[in-house]
Amino acid sequence: MSSAESNNAHVIDYGPRERATLGALWGRHGRALLTLSDQAVVSLASFATNFLLLHHFASGAGETHYAYYTLALNLMIWVAEVHATLVFTPHTMLSPRMSGHALRRFHGSTLLHHFGVSMLASIATLIAGFAYRNTNPEWSHVLVILSAGAILIGLRNYARPYSFTAKKPHIALILDLAVSALQIGGIIALRHADMLNATTAVAMVAGAAALPSLIWLLLNQSAFAPSVAGAINDLKFEWPNTRWVFLSGMVWNAGMQLYPWLILLLGGTLEVALWGACYQLAAVANPLLMGLQNFTGPRIAEAYTERKREDFVSFVYRTALWTSILMIGPAVLLSVFADGALTWISNGKFHGHQAAITLLCAAITLQAITFTLSRGLFALHRADLDLYCNFGPLLLLLTGGTALTHAFGATGAAGSLLIAQLLSTSSRAVLFRYAASRHHQMRDVDPVPEEVRGSS
Secondary structure, three states: OOHHHHHHOOOOOOOHHHHHHHHHHHHHHHHHHHHHHHHHHHHHHHHHHHHHHHHHHHHHHOHHHHHHHHHHHHHHHHHHHHHHHHHHHHHHHHHHHOOHHHHHHHHHHHHHHHHHHHHHHHHHHHHHHHHOOOOOHHHHHHHHHHHHHHHHHHHHHHHHHHHHHOOOHHHHHHHHHHHHHHHHHHHHHHHHOOOOOHHHHHHHHHHHHHHHHHHHHHHOHHHOOOOHHHHHHHHHHHHHHHHHHHHHHHHHHHHHHOHHHHHHHHHOHHHHHHHHHHHHHHHHHHHHHHHHHHHHHHHHHHHHHHOOHHHHHHHHHHHHHHHHHHHHHHHHHHHHHHHHHHHHHOOOOOOOOHHHHHHHHHHHHHHHHHHHHHHHHHHOOOHHHHHHHOHHHHHHHHHHHHHHHHHHOHHHHHHHHHHHHHHHHHHHHHHHHHHHHHOOOOOOOOOOOHHHHOOO
């Protein structure tokens, strides 16, 4: 045997099937890695922003500014939830079944739906801002700036899930790297110029999202074929199922995201600032949680169309199990070390709050299971059952949650939030099993009619 032949003997010659298999494996795992990396960038940027703000305000600018920023951030979460339920839940479920011009037209419809939601949110926030102009001018200024930036922040929130659904997480990563750099750089510049307050912080968050998001839209305009008539028809088709998703999301947000406002009512702005600081530290685990959600959400929708009923149910259970296991490690580490970090960041103003942080870490960990079971119910077209699961946390907030918050402040609210997550997760587990057992004909009927699916 010649030297060349000897060397070639050690080279594995993969055939077309093997190369295709390896490519599929790399594509899926590579996308998962990029998705996690993107969420790490987003969450680290959020943590850095909150670190800079809390450290600055605790140094003398006043915790009230941080409390107002926390409340503004909470409003952004509400708007993002409306976008997710009205726009991207149907997009995630229906777009894998479309192609060609029909897909571009559907993308155009979701873009118009997005702008409609953003405009309504902007108008509502502006009205609220004017309502507070005499009683609380500082909070009024924050709301007015937030209303001006709602469309820009919303466009970024559109581009990210669009990229994940299109299996292009690298685009989301590039977008978020640009936004994060502008946001952190802007906050630092405002601090050095002694211009950093709640209003300018919100303005910087909106401004940082503007340029990268607009560039993304220009570069991807060929993927959209917007039509007002098409958007109206798509909304009419989606609404019978989307209404349950929307109502479920709103009830869920009411049960989980009203705690800062409850704390404001019962404890004041200082307690809101404490809640925001504890929650942001517990949310350091969010890169993993949100990355897993961005990856598993579309996979669950695909599994529904590709697998038999028993395989689909097993896939959802396995996904819930593994995502929760992956979340336990970060939650334990944060529970141990976050209180010391909070004391340092706040210059000693907030210390001795390990219980609140631990409770919040446990609640965030449970979200991994809750999200998976929720998406399983959506795939089974039982968003109505998902809605019923969310009434328990809301009732808890209005009863026991109010009592706990009144008695123990932010720590009591954190305990109530954990109990709410336990109620939500256990009820979803029961109802998903019920829905799956009665869903015998998963793929016999295509829920996307021909006029919506169109031709490729």
